Amino acid sequence: MTPSTFTSAGAVELAAVVRSGFVESRHIGSAVVLDPEGSPLISLGAPEVPGFTRSSLKPLQAIAAMNLGADVSGTWAALATASHACEAGHAEAVAGMLGSVGLSPDDLQCPSAHPADGAFRRSLQEAGTGDPKSPLYFNCSGKHAAFLMAATAIGANTTNYLQPTHPVQAKVAEVVEAFASESPAAVGTDGCGAPVFALSLVGLARAIGRVVRLGSADPATADANPMTASAAEPYASYASEARTLMDAVFAEPWAIEGHGKPNTTVIDRLGVFAKGGAEGVIVMATKSGYSVALKCLDGSSRATGLVALTLLQKAGALPDVDDELLDEVSAAITGPVTGGIDSEGRTAVVGRVIVGEDVARIRQEGESLMAIRRRIDPDEGRNALEMWVAHSDADAAPADRPTLATAVRFTLEELASRAEGNSVEVRVPPFGVTQCIPGPRHTRGTPPNVVETSAQVWLEIVTGQTEFSAALAEGSVDASGTRADISDFVPLYTSAELEGRR
Numbered sequence: 319m320t321p322s323t324f325t326s327a328g329a330v331e332l333a334a335v336v337r338s339g340f341v342e343s344r345h346i347g348s349a350v351v352l353d354p355e356g357s358p359l360i361s362l363g364a365p366e367v368p369g370f371t372r373s374s375l376k377p378l379q380a381i382a383a384m385n386l387g388a389d390v391s392g393t394w395a396a397l398a399t400a401s402h403a404c405e406a407g408h409a410e411a412v413a414g415m416l417g418s419v420g421l422s423p424d425d426l427q428c429p430s431a432h433p434a435d436g437a438f439r440r441s442l443q444e445a446g447t448g449d450p451k452s453p454l455y456f457n458c459s460g461k462h463a464a465f466l467m468a469a470t471a472i473g474a475n476t477t478n479y480l481q482p483t484h485p486v487q488a489k490v491a492e493v494v495e496a497f498a499s500e501s502p503a504a505v506g507t508d509g510c511g512a513p514v515f516a517l518s519l520v521g522l523a524r525a526i527g528r529v530v531r532l533g534s535a536d537p538a539t540a541d542a543n544p545m546t547a548s549a550a551e552p553y554a555s556y557a558s559e560a561r562t563l564m565d566a567v568f569a570e571p572w573a574i575e576g577h578g579k580p581n582t583t584v585i586d587r588l589g590v591f592a593k594g595g596a597e598g599v600i601v602m603a604t605k606s607g608y609s610v611a612l613k614c615l616d617g618s619s620r621a622t623g624l625v626a627l628t629l630l631q632k633a634g635a636l637p638d639v640d641d642e643l644l645d646e647v648s649a650a651i652t653g654p655v656t657g658g659i660d661s662e663g664r665t666a667v668v669g670r671v672i673v674g675e676d677v678a679r680i681r682q683e684g685e686s687l688m689a690i691r692r693r694i695d696p697d698e699g700r701n702a703l704e705m706w707v708a709h710s711d712a713d714a715a716p717a718d719r720p721t722l723a724t725a726v727r728f729t730l731e732e733l734a735s736r737a738e739g740n741s742v743e744v745r746v747p748p749f750g751v752t753q754c755i756p757g758p759r760h761t762r763g764t765p766p767n768v769v770e771t772s773a774q775v776w777l778e779i780v781t782g783q784t785e786f787s788a789a790l791a792e793g794s795v796d797a798s799g800t801r802a803d804i805s806d807f808v809p810l811y812t813s814a815e816l817e818g819r820r
Contacts, residue, residue, distance in 0.1 A: 321504055383464035749773055
């Protein structure tokens with residue numbers, strides 16, 4: 319079987335496209351928000367499943383090159399982590415990086431490309447220098463120039479600097495594991511030809527959150543700040559490189575992508591680090607260490623910035639950003655839905671991209687942050703539950719296993735929806751588990767409030783055939799913890815209600 323990232327069965331709705339008042343597309347995927355200590359605040363879909371990180375990994379590649387001796391700062395450092403649009407300033411800076419170590423664009427091993435920036439491309443055409451196509455103009459050329467600078471600094475071969483066994487790429491792998499605290503699940507070849515690593519979204523968010531927090535800490539007080547890395551943590555030794563990198567990116571955000579481009583806009587207007595990658599991957603992090611990583615399963619990036627900022631806001635990670643500014647930035651980085659022309663001959667806007675239901679239903683800071691994830695269609699779930707009731711008569715054959723599984727999973731999701739919270743964990747092995755009931759939120763270890771029972775007993779309870787208290791008394795339900803009495807929340811349906819639907 320071919321190794322794979324998560325599938326649609328493990329994804330949730332991240333965004334939707336509305337055209338003329340009609341939802342015409344839905345983008346599904348996975349996402350995670352971590353607090354400055356690396357604990358999850360929001361988890362959607364399957365963020366623990368690995369996927370290729372693409373260009374969202376570039377800060378770690380830049381740090382590796384700098385650690386080996388690539389002498390970059392300012393614009394050059396920002397270019398080392400950039401996916402640039404190749405404005406004139408980008409090309410000039412990358413050429414300068416190469417020239418500083420006696421190399422030229424001919425030494426770059428990324429593909430040749432035309433400048434993505436229209437103004438620069440036209441200026442080259444008007445200059446009559448021939449076809450303006452070169453590896454210098456490829457969006458990853460700054461990263462490749464940093465790789466070559468690092469190879470030169472350590473006296474390594476510059477003709478095979480993209481090979482996974484090359485000392486530069488070996489250092490990248492070392493830095494990735496140090497910051498992510500995770501071994502890559504796979505190593506592939508990125509679009510630019512460099513090795514690319516498969517990490518979980520949790521690992522990616524953890525890594526970039528650490529880079530931004532470490533690089534934004536005041537060096538005079540970092541050692542005394544409990545939110546910065548301790549010397550015992552492997553990534554702490556890269557503090558100098560992280561600081562140089564973050565100083566550069568926040569001072570010259572245009573360099574990381576281009577004037578008016580999404581990543582640049584988020585960095586410039588919100589002071590939040592942003593780095594998108596191909597195939598619908600993006601990571602953002604605040605200077606205080608909150609981070610978000612997500613992947614849109616269809617590979618589209620049209621909504622990733624909008625969703626990432628929304629999740630950071632819902633997690634309480636943007637306390638200094640007011641709603642008006644956030645809305646302005648979100649609109650600026652998310653293309654409109656267009657159709658036809660208006661009365662003045664301009665392209666008309668006929669719709670917009672919105673966050674999906676699974677993102678929208680997450681409660682604001684101070685309440686339960688874990689979104690209710692529905693994997694079972696409500697109509698299919700109710701139908702399965704009705705079938706189970708029909709088969710529960712003494713003279714009827716038992717419902718088949720798929721029907722039983724669907725009924726259990728649907729009712730667990732329904733309980734979580736009706737009694738939102740994270741203080742009680744309900745387990746119905748082997749079919750499902752959910753957290754529910756308002757109260758103190760559990761994050762680590764064995765939950766303090768647990769209810770566990772069989773599928774048969776669970777469905778009897780949620781359909782009113784058996785009272786929760788009676789099942790508890792006779793020992794067919796195990797319950798522990800002061801909040802484990804869910805009598806106030808069940809049954810969810812009565813047998814009479816379900817039979818009346820048929």
